[in-house]
Amino acid sequence: MKKLNVTQEDAMIKKTTWIGMVSLLILLSLFLLVTIFSTSKLTSQVKLIAEHPFTVNGDISDVKTNLALMRLRAERLQSYNQPEDVAKVKEALDEIYVSMEALLDEIDDLYLGPDDDMDALRLSFHEIRNAQEDLLEFAALPSSTTDVIAAYEEEQLYHLYEKLEQNAQHILSYVRNTQQNIFTSADHLGKSSLVWSIIIIIAVTLGLFFFQYAIRKMSLRLYEKNRQFELLSDTVDEAFLIFGNDPGRCDFVSGSAERVLGLPAGSLKEDRLLIYQHMNAATAEQIHNELYSDTKTSLDTMIEYQHPQYPEPRWLQLHSYRITENTDTKYILTMTDCTEERRSAQALQDALVSAQNANNAKRDFLSRMSHEIRTPMNAIIGMVTIAAASINNRSRVEDCLDKIGYSSKHLLMLINDVLDMSRIDSNRVKLNKEPFELYQFLNNFVSVVYPQASSKGLNFSEKSIGFSEHTTYLGDSLRLNQILLNLTSNAIKFTPRGGTVRLEVFHLPPRGNNSWIRFVVSDTGIGMNEDALERLYTPFEQADASISQKYGGTGLGMSITQNLVSLMGGFIDVKSKPDEGTTFTVELPFEHSDVDLQPYHEGVLESLKVLVADDEQDICEHTTLLLERLKIQAEWVLNGIEAVEKVAAAQEEGHAFDVCFIDWKMPDIDGLETTRRIRAKVGRDTPIIIISAYDWSDIEEEARAAGADAFITKPLFQSSLYNALVSVTNGAFGMSRSKEENTGNSLQGMRILLAEDNELNMEIAVTLLEMNGAKVESAANGQEALERFSKTEPGYFDAILMDVQMPVMDGCEAARQIRACRRRDAGSIPIIATTANAFQEDVSAVLAAGMDAHISKPLDIKQLCKILSQVHSG
Known part of the structure; x- marks a missing residue:
C-alpha cells in the first residue's frame, strides 16, 4: 500500500x-x-x-x-x-x-x-x-x-x-x-x-x-x-482469486484471502500455486487438472486444507468459473471456509450419540434404581406381612418393625442421594455458614460410624492432630458430615471382616483468612484399579457391575462428595491399589468462630489427678490429650503392673490419684486383676473406671466385685470422659444437662391444628403428635383449616402444621389468608409447612407465604417436636 x-x-x-x-x-x-x-x-x-x-x-x-x-x-x-x-x-x-x-x-x-x-x-x-x-x-x-x-x-x-x-x-x-x-x-x-x-x-x-x-x-x-x-x-467471507493463463500470477486477490487461506495477499498475487503447498499432492493435482480441463467450465468440490495458522486441518468449499471473452480466458476461483459447518454437523452427530448414550445411561440408572428401591420395599412389604401373621408374637413383631425402620431409612437415603445430585446439577445447593465445635462434631460422627464398623468386625480408629484448645469453626457441618459419612461408609462397606478403617484429622497451616483442615479416611479393603479411579466421580458409576450386585448402591455417593467438597472451596484426592486398600484425603477451609460451643465448663475438673492404663500407647496418649484439654493432670502407663506400682507410689508420697482409667484387656494382668490389686493397696477411696472396646455387660458383676466404679466404651471422646468423671465424683464437678436435654422436646399442653389431605399421612401425624403430649385437631384442606382457625378464640391453637399441596386451597394460600385475618394471634401463631418437596425454592416459597418453618416428609418426629418447641417458645 x-x-x-x-x-x-x-x-x-x-x-x-x-x-x-x-x-x-x-x-x-x-x-x-x-x-x-x-x-x-x-x-x-x-x-x-x-x-x-x-x-x-x-x-x-x-x-x-x-x-x-x-x-x-x-x-x-x-x-x-x-x-x-x-x-x-x-x-x-x-x-x-x-x-x-x-x-x-x-x-x-x-x-x-x-x-x-x-x-x-x-x-x-x-x-x-x-x-x-x-x-x-x-x-x-x-x-x-x-x-x-x-x-x-x-x-x-x-x-x-x-x-x-x-x-x-x-x-x-x-x-x-x-x-x-x-x-x-x-x-x-x-x-x-x-x-x-x-x-x-x-x-x-x-x-x-x-x-x-x-x-x-x-x-x-x-x-x-x-x-x-x-x-x-x-x-466478504470468501477468498477469491482472478487469474488468466499466465502461469502462477493473479490479476486480483481479495483482502480476505489471508484470513481464509493464511497466506499474504501480495504473495498469492505473485504466485497462486502457493495454495497447493497446503493440500496433499493428489488433491492439488486433481484441482489443477479439472481447473484447466477442456470438458469442464466449472468446479465444485470440498478439500482438506492445512491452514498455516491452525494446528488442525480446515475444510474449504472450492468453486471455479471459466469466463471466455473473445480469445481471452479468465478464471474466478472462490474458497469458503466450511470448517465450522462441518464441526456443527459433527457436533450434531456427537449429540445424537450422546443422547443415545444418555438414554442407555438413563435405562441403566432406572434399572439400578428399580433394584435399589425394590430391595428395601421388598423388605418393608415382607416384614409387614410377617408382622401381621405374627401379631401375637411380640418379639417377632418388634424385630419386623426394626427391620422396617431400617429399610425405610435406606429407601429415604436413596431418595436423598438422587435429590442431592439433582440440586448439584442445577446449582441449587446452598451451604449454611454456622458455628460448630470440631471435637463435638467428631464425637457425634464417630459415635454413629463406630458401631457400624464394630458390627462388621472391623477395627475403627480416630485421631486428631495439631489442634489448639479453640476448635470452633464456621461452616456447613451437615455437609461435612455427609462427605465424611460417604467416605467412611464406603470404607466400611468395601473392607472385609478383620480389616481396619481409620479417620485422621489434621490442622493445616492457615491460608489467607481461613484455617484448613485435612480429613483422611483410609481402609485395608478391596481397593480400586486405575480404570475404576478414573470413573470414581462419574454419577451412577461403580467399579464394575459386580460391585453393585454384591454391595448395592446407586453410584452417586462419590459424585455428590466431590461436588460438595468443591462447593465448600476444598479439594479431594484418592490413592488406591487392588487388595491393598484406599485412602481418601479431603482438605477444606473454615473460618474460626468466637462462639463458645463447649458442652461443659472449662476447668471444672482441673483439680483432679488421673491415671490411664492401656497396653496401646496411641490410646494412652490420645486419652491423656483429651484429659489435658479438660485442664486435668493426667499420666499413663502401658500395663497393669506399672499401674499398681504408680498408684501405690503416689499414695505413699501423699499425691494420690483421684481417678484411674484401667483397660479391660491387657497382656500381663487384665483390668480386673489390676483393679483388685489397686484396691488392696489404696482401698476404696480412688474411683476406678474400666475401659472396654467390647460389651462389658458380661463382666459387670465381676468387675464391680473387684472394685470397679464405672465403665466407659472405646473409642474415648472428650465428652464421654467428662461425663464418666462427673459420674464417679458424684456430681461434685461438671455441669449437668440442661433442662431441655432432660425433658426432651415434649409437646405437653400444646393444641395443634393439622391440615393434611391424605388420610394415612393425617393418621400418622396425629398419632405421633399425640404420643408426644399434644392435642390435635385436623382439617382436610387449606380452606377448612382457615375456617377452623377463624372460628376459634385467639390463642386457642398454639401452632398450625400445614401441608402445602392440597385440594380446594393449597397450604401457601391458606397461610397467607390466616396471616391476613383481623385477630391478634393471626400474625404470631407459628405455621410450619409439611411437604414432600425438598428443594430450596420450595422452602423459600413457604417462608414467603408467611410460614415460620419447613419440615420435609417423611416426618422425623424428633425434629418436628424440636421445631414446634422452638417456634412456640420463641
Missing part, C-alpha cells in the same frame, strides 16, 4: 495530542503527590493517637480501676481485721501497687502534657500507699475495732482517694482534649485533600475530553481513507 503523506493538520493533531498526554501525566503526578502527603500526614496522626492519647486513656481507666480495688481491699479491714485477714489484704494490695507502678511508668512515658500532672498523680499514689501501709499496722493492733478502723480510714485515706481521682481525671481531660485537637487537624487535612483532589480530577477530566476529541478526529480521517479496503477485506 502506498504510504500516506502527513498533512499539516495531522501534524497539528499529533502535537496537540502529545501536549495533552504530558499535561495529564503532570496532573496525575500532582494528584499522587497530594494523596501521598495526605496519607502520610493522616498516618502520623493516627500513630500519634495510638501511641499516646489512646494508650494513656486506657491506662488512666486502669488506674481508676486499681484505685477502686485498693479502696475495696482496705475497707475489708473494717469487717475482717484478724492477722490472717490483714496478711491477705496486704498481699492483695502489694499486687495492685505493682500494677499501679507499671501503669504510672507507662503513662509517664506516653503522656504529652505537663510533667507536673504526672508528678502530682504519682505523689497521690505514694501518699495513699503509705497511708494504707500505716492502716495495715493500725488494723493489726488488738485494740483496733471495726468502728476505730472505719474512722481511721475516713480521716486518713478518703481525702487521698479523692485527690488521686481528681489528678487522674485532670490527666484524662488533657488526653481527650489532645485527641480532639488531633481529630480536628485530621479533619482539616481531609477537607483540604478533598478540595485539591476535586480540582485535579476536574482538570484530568477536561484533559481526557480534549484528548478524546483529538484522537477521534484523527481516527475519522484514517477511517475514511481505509474504508473501501476494509469493506472488501472484512465483509
Whole structure:
C-alpha cells in the first residue's frame, strides 16, 4: 500500500495530542503527590493517637480501676481485721501497687502534657500507699475495732482517694482534649485533600475530553481513507482469486484471502500455486487438472486444507468459473471456509450419540434404581406381612418393625442421594455458614460410624492432630458430615471382616483468612484399579457391575462428595491399589468462630489427678490429650503392673490419684486383676473406671466385685470422659444437662391444628403428635383449616402444621389468608409447612407465604417436636 503523506493538520493533531498526554501525566503526578502527603500526614496522626492519647486513656481507666480495688481491699479491714485477714489484704494490695507502678511508668512515658500532672498523680499514689501501709499496722493492733478502723480510714485515706481521682481525671481531660485537637487537624487535612483532589480530577477530566476529541478526529480521517479496503477485506467471507493463463500470477486477490487461506495477499498475487503447498499432492493435482480441463467450465468440490495458522486441518468449499471473452480466458476461483459447518454437523452427530448414550445411561440408572428401591420395599412389604401373621408374637413383631425402620431409612437415603445430585446439577445447593465445635462434631460422627464398623468386625480408629484448645469453626457441618459419612461408609462397606478403617484429622497451616483442615479416611479393603479411579466421580458409576450386585448402591455417593467438597472451596484426592486398600484425603477451609460451643465448663475438673492404663500407647496418649484439654493432670502407663506400682507410689508420697482409667484387656494382668490389686493397696477411696472396646455387660458383676466404679466404651471422646468423671465424683464437678436435654422436646399442653389431605399421612401425624403430649385437631384442606382457625378464640391453637399441596386451597394460600385475618394471634401463631418437596425454592416459597418453618416428609418426629418447641417458645 502506498504510504500516506502527513498533512499539516495531522501534524497539528499529533502535537496537540502529545501536549495533552504530558499535561495529564503532570496532573496525575500532582494528584499522587497530594494523596501521598495526605496519607502520610493522616498516618502520623493516627500513630500519634495510638501511641499516646489512646494508650494513656486506657491506662488512666486502669488506674481508676486499681484505685477502686485498693479502696475495696482496705475497707475489708473494717469487717475482717484478724492477722490472717490483714496478711491477705496486704498481699492483695502489694499486687495492685505493682500494677499501679507499671501503669504510672507507662503513662509517664506516653503522656504529652505537663510533667507536673504526672508528678502530682504519682505523689497521690505514694501518699495513699503509705497511708494504707500505716492502716495495715493500725488494723493489726488488738485494740483496733471495726468502728476505730472505719474512722481511721475516713480521716486518713478518703481525702487521698479523692485527690488521686481528681489528678487522674485532670490527666484524662488533657488526653481527650489532645485527641480532639488531633481529630480536628485530621479533619482539616481531609477537607483540604478533598478540595485539591476535586480540582485535579476536574482538570484530568477536561484533559481526557480534549484528548478524546483529538484522537477521534484523527481516527475519522484514517477511517475514511481505509474504508473501501476494509469493506472488501472484512465483509466478504470468501477468498477469491482472478487469474488468466499466465502461469502462477493473479490479476486480483481479495483482502480476505489471508484470513481464509493464511497466506499474504501480495504473495498469492505473485504466485497462486502457493495454495497447493497446503493440500496433499493428489488433491492439488486433481484441482489443477479439472481447473484447466477442456470438458469442464466449472468446479465444485470440498478439500482438506492445512491452514498455516491452525494446528488442525480446515475444510474449504472450492468453486471455479471459466469466463471466455473473445480469445481471452479468465478464471474466478472462490474458497469458503466450511470448517465450522462441518464441526456443527459433527457436533450434531456427537449429540445424537450422546443422547443415545444418555438414554442407555438413563435405562441403566432406572434399572439400578428399580433394584435399589425394590430391595428395601421388598423388605418393608415382607416384614409387614410377617408382622401381621405374627401379631401375637411380640418379639417377632418388634424385630419386623426394626427391620422396617431400617429399610425405610435406606429407601429415604436413596431418595436423598438422587435429590442431592439433582440440586448439584442445577446449582441449587446452598451451604449454611454456622458455628460448630470440631471435637463435638467428631464425637457425634464417630459415635454413629463406630458401631457400624464394630458390627462388621472391623477395627475403627480416630485421631486428631495439631489442634489448639479453640476448635470452633464456621461452616456447613451437615455437609461435612455427609462427605465424611460417604467416605467412611464406603470404607466400611468395601473392607472385609478383620480389616481396619481409620479417620485422621489434621490442622493445616492457615491460608489467607481461613484455617484448613485435612480429613483422611483410609481402609485395608478391596481397593480400586486405575480404570475404576478414573470413573470414581462419574454419577451412577461403580467399579464394575459386580460391585453393585454384591454391595448395592446407586453410584452417586462419590459424585455428590466431590461436588460438595468443591462447593465448600476444598479439594479431594484418592490413592488406591487392588487388595491393598484406599485412602481418601479431603482438605477444606473454615473460618474460626468466637462462639463458645463447649458442652461443659472449662476447668471444672482441673483439680483432679488421673491415671490411664492401656497396653496401646496411641490410646494412652490420645486419652491423656483429651484429659489435658479438660485442664486435668493426667499420666499413663502401658500395663497393669506399672499401674499398681504408680498408684501405690503416689499414695505413699501423699499425691494420690483421684481417678484411674484401667483397660479391660491387657497382656500381663487384665483390668480386673489390676483393679483388685489397686484396691488392696489404696482401698476404696480412688474411683476406678474400666475401659472396654467390647460389651462389658458380661463382666459387670465381676468387675464391680473387684472394685470397679464405672465403665466407659472405646473409642474415648472428650465428652464421654467428662461425663464418666462427673459420674464417679458424684456430681461434685461438671455441669449437668440442661433442662431441655432432660425433658426432651415434649409437646405437653400444646393444641395443634393439622391440615393434611391424605388420610394415612393425617393418621400418622396425629398419632405421633399425640404420643408426644399434644392435642390435635385436623382439617382436610387449606380452606377448612382457615375456617377452623377463624372460628376459634385467639390463642386457642398454639401452632398450625400445614401441608402445602392440597385440594380446594393449597397450604401457601391458606397461610397467607390466616396471616391476613383481623385477630391478634393471626400474625404470631407459628405455621410450619409439611411437604414432600425438598428443594430450596420450595422452602423459600413457604417462608414467603408467611410460614415460620419447613419440615420435609417423611416426618422425623424428633425434629418436628424440636421445631414446634422452638417456634412456640420463641
